[in-house]
Structures are given as C-alpha cells and as structure tokens.
Amino acid sequence: MGETRLARLLAGLLMALSASHAAQAAGEWHGELAIEARHFSDPPPHSADWSDGASLALDLEYYERIGDRHSLVVSPFVRLDQRDQQRSHADLREAFWHYYADEFELRAGIGQVFWGVTESRHLVDVINQTDFVESSDGEDKLGQPMLQLILPTDIGNLELFWLPYFRERTFAGVDGRPRPALPVAVDEPVYQSGRGPRHWDFAARYSHSFGIWDLGLSQFTGTARAPRLVPTFDAASASLKLVPHYDLVSRSGIDLQATIDAWLWKLEAVHQRAALRQDHSEAVAGVEYTFFDMRGSGADLGLIVEYLYDQRGADADQPFQDDLMLGLRLALNDVQSSQALFGVIADLDGGGHSLALEASRRLGDDFTLDFEMRASENVDPAEDPQLAPFSHTDFARLQLSWYF
C-alpha cells in the first residue's frame, strides 16, 4: 500500500518535471540530497528489533517567476528508508502559484506556513500536518492544500485560509523506530466529520510588528492536526493497535515576542474547544538571552528558558503539562557556520526528562554534516502517561547533505 502510493507520487513528480521541461520553463532548480545513519541504543518494547538504520532523502525546489506578478514554486520530497516502509515516503512539500497584486496577495496550491515564536513547542502553528516519520521534534511538515489570501494594511497583515483537504499525520510503521509500544493504524483513521479528509477547514491570522513587539492572533476551525491515539482491538491479528481519531476543533491562538536588547521574551497560548475533547488552554512562555561575540571571539551563546503548561494536567493528550525547558544555543559564526543546540525538558511533577542535542557544520562549499541525539530518562508512566509509550527511543543520528 505504502509502496504503490510512493510509486504513484514519484510517477506524478516525474511527469510534472518533464512537462515543465517541455514547456522550456525559465525557472531554476536546486536541491539537497542527504544520507542518514541512525543508531538506537535500547532494545525496543515491540517488534522493530533493530538498532542501526540507513536512509536517503531528496529535497528539490523549482522556482519560476512569470512576469512581475506571478510565480510558481514546486518542491517535491522523497525518502527511502532501509528499515521502515512508512518512513519511505514522498510528499509535495510545496506546489503553488502565487499572485502579487497592489492590494493583496493570493497563493493557491500546496503550501507550508509557520506561525509562532517559542522554541520548545509550536502551539499556534496549526496549518500544516507534522511529518512525524521525518523527525520526532515535529519540525518537518507535510504540504497542505490551501487557498491563502494576504491583505496587507498599515496596522498589520490579515491572512485568510481555505484548507479544503486534510493530511493525516505520518507515524513509524511496525518495523519503524521510534514508535509507540503499540503500532499506529495509519490506514484506518477515524474522522469526526462525515466528509472525512474533505472537510473544509478555515483559518485566519492577524500579525503586526510595532516597535519592540511582534504580535500574532490566529483562529482555526476544522480537523485537529494532532490525532487522539485510541487503543483498539484488532480482530485480524488479535492484538491491540492505536487508531488515530481526527476530531473537529476550534482553536484560538496568540503569539507575542518582545525584543529588548539581547532579551527575547516569548509567549504562545491557545484555547481549544471541541465536541469530542475536553475544552482547555495550553501555553508556552519563556525568554532567550544571548551573549554576543563572547570575549571578542565572534561566537554567540544563547540561554533559553521556557515553561510549558497544559490546563488538563495528567489528562492531557501530550506530555508537556507542567514542564520546564532549558536550552543552550552556541553559534561559532565561523566560515563553516558551526552551531549547536542543547535542550532538556523536565517534568516538574514526575521527574521524567528528555534531552536533545543538535549540531551542524558546513564542509567545503556544498556539504553539511548534522548530528542529532535524543534521550529520555526516568519517565514515570503514572505522571507522564503520554511520554511512556515513547520511552526506549534514545537514538543518535548523523546526516551528510549535498546541496546543488
């Protein structure tokens, strides 16, 4: 199933490529080819009993400007994974037409949109679905079909979104890691809407910068990007599986940053209302301070502290209800752009914590080397039931990328 979908996507991609070639398009291509090795240190509590895996990923972008007002972007992505059929996948990250008028901008097609200011979690960022097989930090997103209207005014930008098709979250397959102890039945999603993925979602956002302030107010109505994972008995295999339930929600958000000297004060908060879920609020608030050009070395060291809150407490469907994130960001500002980010998120109630280290450096002109390490410790299933399925997922990842 996964393979035929992949083959179809690739075929479509190749056709789009050759079509644009045939039209003698005046645009430009560039891209990234990455080879990745991952190592998991603990034996897993499920069937995917392997510790080392390799993977190859290709990211392309085509851009063409048509006259003064029109442009076209096509950005396909494909990954081939040695271990996990679900992680071997293709996606159109972006494929849109953009129109720039005197009074507005219009974007139609598949796009990517980011909202928010905090580092530990992205609460207000709701337009795109997370491509969870790509990385467990949730930073990779699937392309979202949309019609986006941007209205610039003197007192900020207003953006309106029509989102006619829903993308389901990706999860590691039965052979994949990291994954919950129970496999996720990605092919059997349950939608609250009778229209399933064809339910029309809508979103609006107002954003403005004035003086030290950067403010965003957003409203989303439609199918929640984060599914409820409901343990369900599978009669065929006589075992339990997690079925993703996609509920209809209404979500209001605010993101605010005050930039004062070397201090960045940040806040993100959302309030969500839903028929099938508990109405609640979540928030992330914190500060980032940077020591610039330390002792004249050119290097910057940033300190990040963020508090993560979920009103539902232990009933939350996510692990960060009363947690503190501490982060260190080092940028050497050298020719190779060497940088590292270290973060720890500690549960203030249960004592469980997770660690992450990301580092990167350019090699020569056209290559980069990335290193990533994640680990979690002392996860107490009683205090952090949502984190418990993800224990035993400590891993290290090394990636070499070639840019062309």
Place this chain on the structure above:
Amino acid sequence: MQTGICRPVASRLGAAGITASLLAAALISTTLTSPPARAETAQEKGLAIAVEAERRDSGWGDSRAAMLMVLKNRQGDESVREVRVRSLEVEGDGDKSLSIFDQPRDVKGTAFLSFSHATRPDDQWLYLPALKRVKRISSRNKSGPFMGSEFAYEDISSQEVEKYRYKHLRDEQLDGRDVFVVERYPEYENSGYTRQVAWIDAERYIPLKVDFYDRKDSLLKTLSYSDYRQYLDRYWRADSMLMVNHQNGKSTRLDWSDYQFGTGLQERDFDKNALKRLR
C-alpha cells in the same frame, strides 16, 4: 514619535551634545587644523564633513545590487558567499535593507531584514526557508562577524550621521587625491571599536579607507574602497571593498555588481511578509 525626527534636526541635536561635552577638547585641538575663516572646532568640522557626505548621498530612493563576498583565511583558502541586497531610503529615519542569500547553497533563500534607526536599536528579522519561519532577532550584536567574514554587523549596517561623534584630524593626500582625515567614535552601545579613522575624498565626500581600532585601541582592521562608479549622475558606489584584519591575517572582499536605482521597491517589499515571498 522618535521616528518623526527628521535627519537634519537629529544631526543638529547630535551637534549640540558634542559641543557641550567636548568643549574643552575642542578648545585645545582647533589650533592643530588649518584654521577656517570662522573658528570652527575639529569636532564641528568632522561633523560637517559627515553631514555633507550624507546630504550628497540622500534622495536615491531605492536600490538593488548583487554582492559577492570572498573570505580568505591566513593560508589563502577562499570561500564565497553570494547575496542580493535591496535597500529603501526612509525619510526621517534609518534605511531599510533586505539581504537574500544565494551562496553557500545550504543557506540559499535565507533572508535578513533590517530597519536601521538613528537613535534606537535597529529592528531585525531573519527568514529560515527550511522551516518557513520568520524570527525577530536581537540587533544588539554589533561587533560579531557577519556570515563568518571580517565584516562586523556594525560595518555593514546603515551609516547614519548620529551613530558617531566626529573629529577632523588633518587634510592630506591619498593616492593623489585630496582627503579629509576624520576620526569617529561610536555613540551606540556594544561597538567593538574605540574609534575609526576615515579618509574621506575631499571632492566627492566618499570614504576611500577606514582604519578600525579595537577596544584596547590597537589597530584591528583596514577597509579599502576601490573602483567607485557614479549612478544617476550623483551617487557614488564602490565596486570593491576590501577588509583586512591585521590581527588574525584574514581578509574579506566585497565585489558589488548590477547596481540599479529607482527600481520601484516600496515599503511593502520590506516587511515580514515579503521575506516569505522571496526566492
């Protein structure tokens, strides 16, 4: 409103501050320079040169240019960056600028938006194309290196008159041209320099060379401008700017090309939303 202060007024305010604080120094140094008809102090003359340079370089509206940055280390190994730069002159405030990176390829599409201000910190945003994320960043970093080069952030930011105090040192010749030698002292915080010494072309009022002195007042870097070209019969832009670091042996050369003026850029091309539109 701070942004409402127009440039000549702000300059006069700056001049008043200088006369108050440096009266004693001025009294001593006036006799060292060639005395003008009126007893102009070295500080007044230094400021007057800066104001005249800015007056001659105002009214350009907007511009686009391509910048090739060649970084050379002590061993002579070179590394190249390509940046497209768009600028908008803002009446009564610092300029707005947008830099779009094309090389190195791993940062292609990254864009840096800056609103410079004469009297308060600049506003700066960075666009990260991989995450589609616009980040407001602190503009406190003045002395740190820009893209790993020998240019500090304060060297590439818009040079407003109010950012320095001035002192005219002497008149002399540089490469056969009459020049004013003017010392300037950063008035903004967190500068990596105690002072800069600038050689200003006396005919065209453009910099030919600048020496930078570090916080210990040792000579740190020298910036040399060459291959000036005139645009719109008025505005001079150097095709080449070479920054040599005397302390670490590294250098960075900026080669400018494709300068265009009056390209129709507007305020809307310099906001957060514009960053996402760029490719």
